[in-house]
Amino acid sequence: MHRTRIRVVEDALDANNTIARANRADFDRARVTVVNLMSAPGAGKTAILERVIGELQGVSVGVLEGDVQGSLDAERLAGLHVPVTQLNTDPGFGGECHLDANMVRSALDSLPLSEIDLLVIENVGNLVCPAEFSVGEDARVMVSSVTEGEDKPLKYPLMFRTAQLVLINKVDLLPHLEFDLEHFLYNLDQVNPGVDRILLSARSGEGTGALCDWLTRLATPAGGGVREEVAM
Numbered sequence: 001m002h003r004t005r006i007r008v009v010e011d012a013l014d015a016n017n018t019i020a021r022a023n024r025a026d027f028d029r030a031r032v033t034v035v036n037l038m039s040a041p042g043a044g045k046t047a048i049l050e051r052v053i054g055e056l057q058g059v060s061v062g063v064l065e066g067d068v069q070g071s072l073d074a075e076r077l078a079g080l081h082v083p084v085t086q087l088n089t090d091p092g093f094g095g096e097c098h099l100d101a102n103m104v105r106s107a108l109d110s111l112p113l114s115e116i117d118l119l120v121i122e123n124v125g126n127l128v129c130p131a132e133f134s135v136g137e138d139a140r141v142m143v144s145s146v147t148e149g150e151d152k153p154l155k156y157p158l159m160f161r162t163a164q165l166v167l168i169n170k171v172d173l174l175p176h177l178e179f180d181l182e183h184f185l186y187n188l189d190q191v192n193p194g195v196d197r198i199l200l201s202a203r204s205g206e207g208t209g210a211l212c213d214w215l216t217r218l219a220t221p222a223g224g225g226v227r228e229e230v231a232m
Contacts, residue, residue: 019101023136039143041125047202098129
């Protein structure tokens with residue numbers, strides 16, 4: 001039974017990776033850079049996008065919003081007058097706690113790829129499953145808020161290990177919390193040594209300029225940026 005289960009999981013991941021490569025080929029043909037934005041629920045992904053999208057200069061942004069149900073986050077982002085496509089995993093995909101390559105592929109016809117330079121896929125809030133499924137992205141950005149504790153990189157290593165950038169959000173709350181930032185960064189380096197990291201606050205705007213710069217370099221590699229590639 002144990003061996004059978006392992007084989008089934010491997011087959012599912014192999015199938016996902018095949019579709020992810022097809023997605024990536026379509027994104028490359030459209031010359032669109034794709035970021036897979038991941039975090040636990042409530043870490044602040046949508047708030048960060050609300051702050052950053054308005055500050056990005058020279059980069060046209062679209063968002064694929066992943067949720068189990070509802071469209072509350074998509075409605076917030078639509079107010080920024082950027083193209084937003086809602087993708088719910090329930091009931092069409094059984095209420096999955098993550099987006100996979102096939103789900104993203106089902107939404108491609110709804111995405112205005114010819115009109116954008118950067119597509120942000122805001123994944124379902126979860127610290128486990130999203131890290132296991134490539135969707136055809138160029139880079140993964142992981143958000144961890146200071147309200148979650150210093151131990152999260154050690155408890156959920158795959159999420160942090162597969163990220164090209166880790167955002168430490170809600171730093172405006174540090175004076176009110178017993179959160180040891182240096183301990184968190186030490187734990188982060190244990191699972192992903194030297195990974196890019198930005199301290200920011202979606203509320204105050206601290207650090208959002210650095211995030212805008214990082215995204216601009218990613219989306220415009222001809223201008224000197226290095227386009228990361230997620231292994232599939």
